[in-house]
Amino acid sequence: MNRLFVTSGLMAAMAVAVLTVDAYSKEEKQAELPVALEGNCAVCLLDGDAVVKGTEKYTVEYDGQRYLFPDESTQQKFTKNPAKYAPVLNGDCTVCYEHGGHRPAGKVEHHVAYEGRLYLFPSEGVMKKFTDSPEDFVDADLAYDGNCAVCLIDGGAENPGKAEFTAHYKGMRYQFPNAALQKKFEESPAQYAVKDEAEAKTSSTPKSGKTVSIEGRSACAGCEFKVRPTLNPEELGLAVVVSDTEIYIIEKAHESYSKIYDDRFDSVKLAVKGKVLKKEGRYTWIEPENVTVAQ
Numbered sequence: 001m002n003r004l005f006v007t008s009g010l011m012a013a014m015a016v017a018v019l020t021v022d023a024y025s026k027e028e029k030q031a032e033l034p035v036a037l038e039g040n041c042a043v044c045l046l047d048g049d050a051v052v053k054g055t056e057k058y059t060v061e062y063d064g065q066r067y068l069f070p071d072e073s074t075q076q077k078f079t080k081n082p083a084k085y086a087p088v089l090n091g092d093c094t095v096c097y098e099h100g101g102h103r104p105a106g107k108v109e110h111h112v113a114y115e116g117r118l119y120l121f122p123s124e125g126v127m128k129k130f131t132d133s134p135e136d137f138v139d140a141d142l143a144y145d146g147n148c149a150v151c152l153i154d155g156g157a158e159n160p161g162k163a164e165f166t167a168h169y170k171g172m173r174y175q176f177p178n179a180a181l182q183k184k185f186e187e188s189p190a191q192y193a194v195k196d197e198a199e200a201k202t203s204s205t206p207k208s209g210k211t212v213s214i215e216g217r218s219a220c221a222g223c224e225f226k227v228r229p230t231l232n233p234e235e236l237g238l239a240v241v242v243s244d245t246e247i248y249i250i251e252k253a254h255e256s257y258s259k260i261y262d263d264r265f266d267s268v269k270l271a272v273k274g275k276v277l278k279k280e281g282r283y284t285w286i287e288p289e290n291v292t293v294a295q
Helices: 026-030 042-048 072-080 094-100 124-132 149-155 179-187 221-225 258-262
Strands: 003-007 014-017 055-062 065-069 107-114 117-121 162-169 172-176 211-220 238-243 246-250 269-280 283-293
Touching: 042 065, 042 072, 042 107, 042 117, 055 072, 065 072, 094 117, 094 124, 107 124, 117 124, 149 172, 149 179, 162 179, 172 179, 211 221, 211 246, 211 283, 221 238, 246 269
Parallel strands: 246 283
Antiparallel strands: 003 014, 003 055, 055 065, 107 117, 162 172, 211 238, 211 269, 238 246, 269 283
């Protein structure tokens, strides 16, 4: 469970549990968390469009950052609904993330409140790109295009989530079809969270007919993942595992690459180039042009 820690002049330390995700290691918790929003008040920015410095006297720890407030009133307002007031992507640039897959930190001087959420940008020019067409960027923080992370990782299925079942982790929003799947994510978020920026959008995965080049470890598709080649479903098949959410099934490997196929149980590092035949969840079927043992 994610814990939101509050300190004030009236209370030396008070821990308040909230329905977001505590996925930080013991070492991370012991280390001093970075100060969010350059030490400015998140409530003041969103509700009043005002840049107001907070103080260490009124502090809230949320999603890996420390939020400072000028008084107990704004501190309590944030504590009651931190997901509302915490900036999108933890204050990183949504335009940069949507367009380039990287997350440079935004600046308070370049902030926008849009539809009840707070966005930060590294420059005025980037901020203008957002204000010109905000609808293009409002879901930049929505992991897996709103599909259920647990369903995708555990079963390879793209099941749409619902807004009422939302968890936040490292600035990203995760949505689930029901409370049980949300709870499973919250119990082990690092297992299901996007591993890097490229995985945040399922739309970034290869489309049918596209030629791709990949590297990953070999595995038995049928034994380890319970999926099989589409052209020869009687075969257990060769899988190439790039990541937990990116697994490729190599068609006709038993015929064209028999030695590699026989050794697939040994987690050999393979390099594959081929054409995408289809994609379902985390699985992509490839008609290979070349399969070699990577150096």
